[in-house]
Amino acid sequence: MTHFRITKDAIYPQDVIHLVENRNAGAINLFIGTVRELTNGRRTISLEYEAYEGMAEKKLRDIGDEILSEYPDSTVAIVHRIGRLGISDIAVIVAVSSPHRVQSFDACRFAIERVKQIVPIWKKEILEDGEYWVGDTQ
């Protein structure tokens, strides 16, 4: 399993933790993004994630490089799932290990924000009464 990956399969936290385990780590920080049922009072049935896979994995690696230049002693893994996800399914896991906790908290937060900014992945909300691409202004 590579450290920066788009997958159609379920993601398990322990697998991603294994990717960043390190004898010099004193902390591992994990962010888990999950599918929320209610958004502004509207009920989501499922989310359909689509990715430009080649570019998405490239951008995940770029985020890894950004983190290494900012937090040199860290180890990073980011795995994002695509396809149809149900309520509470895990969509993304970011794991960062570092010698001390502050860097792993900061780097983990930084990584998920960057994922939301630059990685070409889109989600379609499937509602009881229709569907729409999130953030789409078309």
Next chain:
Amino acid sequence: MKILFFAGIADLAGTTIVYYPTPKEPIDIKKIKESLYLTFPSIRGSLDRCLVAVNYEYASDDTKVSEQDEIAFFPTVSGG
């Protein structure tokens, strides 16, 4: 030249991939958009709000492309 559409713009175009006739000389993204508007009138307006990438890197209207390049148009990303 391969042109890819994703998410909402693919829905509007009714396709995810277009093969663009290879230009004799490098051309810019703006020219490609103008040509796409003729083939896909339904994406006029929307395409201008899309992001564009060339070979997995974000690009802009004045980025030049040629035969081997992979171009992609897509809406603002919404992963996570």
